[in-house]
Amino acid sequence: MTMPHRIGFIGLGLMGRAMAMNLHNAGFRVAVYNRTRADTTEFADLGCTVAATPKALARNSDTIITMVSDMAAMDAVLEGPEGVLPAFTGGSTLINMSTLSPEYTAALAKKCFISGVEFLDCPVAGSKPLAEKAQLVILAGGKKETVEKLSPVLKAMGRAIVYAGQAPAGTALKLCMNLLVAQMTTALAESAALAAAQGLDPQLLFSALEESPALNCGYFRMKKDNIINRDFPPAFQLKHMLKDARLMLAEAARAGLELPVTAAVEKLLAKSYNNGYGDKDLSVVLRSLTEK
Numbered sequence: 061m062t063m064p065h066r067i068g069f070i071g072l073g074l075m076g077r078a079m080a081m082n083l084h085n086a087g088f089r090v091a092v093y094n095r096t097r098a099d100t101t102e103f104a105d106l107g108c109t110v111a112a113t114p115k116a117l118a119r120n121s122d123t124i125i126t127m128v129s130d131m132a133a134m135d136a137v138l139e140g141p142e143g144v145l146p147a148f149t150g151g152s153t154l155i156n157m158s159t160l161s162p163e164y165t166a167a168l169a170k171k172c173f174i175s176g177v178e179f180l181d182c183p184v185a186g187s188k189p190l191a192e193k194a195q196l197v198i199l200a201g202g203k204k205e206t207v208e209k210l211s212p213v214l215k216a217m218g219r220a221i222v223y224a225g226q227a228p229a230g231t232a233l234k235l236c237m238n239l240l241v242a243q244m245t246t247a248l249a250e251s252a253a254l255a256a257a258q259g260l261d262p263q264l265l266f267s268a269l270e271e272s273p274a275l276n277c278g279y280f281r282m283k284k285d286n287i288i289n290r291d292f293p294p295a296f297q298l299k300h301m302l303k304d305a306r307l308m309l310a311e312a313a314r315a316g317l318e319l320p321v322t323a324a325v326e327k328l329l330a331k332s333y334n335n336g337y338g339d340k341d342l343s344v345v346l347r348s349l350t351e352k
């Protein structure tokens with residue numbers, strides 16, 4: 061990649077903050093924009109430019125990376141007179157790393173193509189602790205040569221890039237990965253609830269899992285403290301998984317496919333959300349199993 065490469069990063073939430081920091085630490089020239097400006101202070105202290113609007117950021121960047129909540133947030137940063145798209149010129153690149161719908165992603169890819177902007181569809185697998193360690197798995201959609209050209213940027217945030225095909229293939233693969241995360245989380249919560257209901261200490265469940273060559277997996281270990289302490293500081297907020305479960309069900313319905321277990325998981329996530337747990341880690345579903 062020819063240097064200097066100016067990266068504009070939009071969305072300094074749980075994931076974006078760590079990802080932008082890793083880009084800065086890898087030596088890229090990083091400028092940032094976040095809707096809540098207070099969250100940009102640590103980047104300003106490091107000498108990074110803080111843009112007042114997405115448009116101002118885009119004007120001075122070769123590549124814009126977005127890591128925002130959902131489609132409404134993407135519209136808010138891309139569209140309108142202060143958005144990225146009107147300021148972006150041909151030859152620039154937009155890399156979306158947020159989890160959006162495949163349909164939205166395909167339309168965005170088309171919009172970028174018409175404007176001469178390169179587009180990469182690069183959502184990520186891995187939550188906050190893995191983002192902090194630059195250990196994300198990047199699920200890449202778009203032109204293969206663009207993915208290869210931008211791989212130094214992507215590798216500053218992740219341990220691996222899995223190329224999925226043209227956009228929205230990265231997003232499609234992301235939904236498949238998150239289906240597993242959603243079901244593994246609810247399976248773990250139900251198993252711990254069943255242990256407690258039978259008078260067992262849930263710790264015993266983790267002791268047994270640790271000894272099992274088949275079931276001793278990193279994801280269960282990452283959620284152990286949440287389950288044992290019944291405390292759910294967010295690594296991946298429940299509201300985002302609820303969005304993703306609905307995206308999975310919509311994609312399946314479009315293909316005439318039923319996903320009965322995912323549909324049940326969506327109901328439990330929705331109950332947890334309605335009980336006020338949207339901002340907690342999705343493992344908070346444990347609480348909702350024993351609540352009305």
Ligand code: NAP
Binds near residue numbers: 076132186
């Ligand atoms: P988050 O902590 O909730 O951060 C969301 C970011 O989006 C914040 O910077 C927020 O700005 C911004 N935003 C929201 N609405 C906006 C709007 N209307 N206009 C402008 N900016 C807006 O979420 P996250 O955990 O970092 O996740 C970001 C994306 O990655 C989501 O699509 C999520 O599904 C996906 N993801 C998350 C994980 C995970 O484990 N956490 C893993 C993989 C993928 P403010 O600071 O102003 O609120």
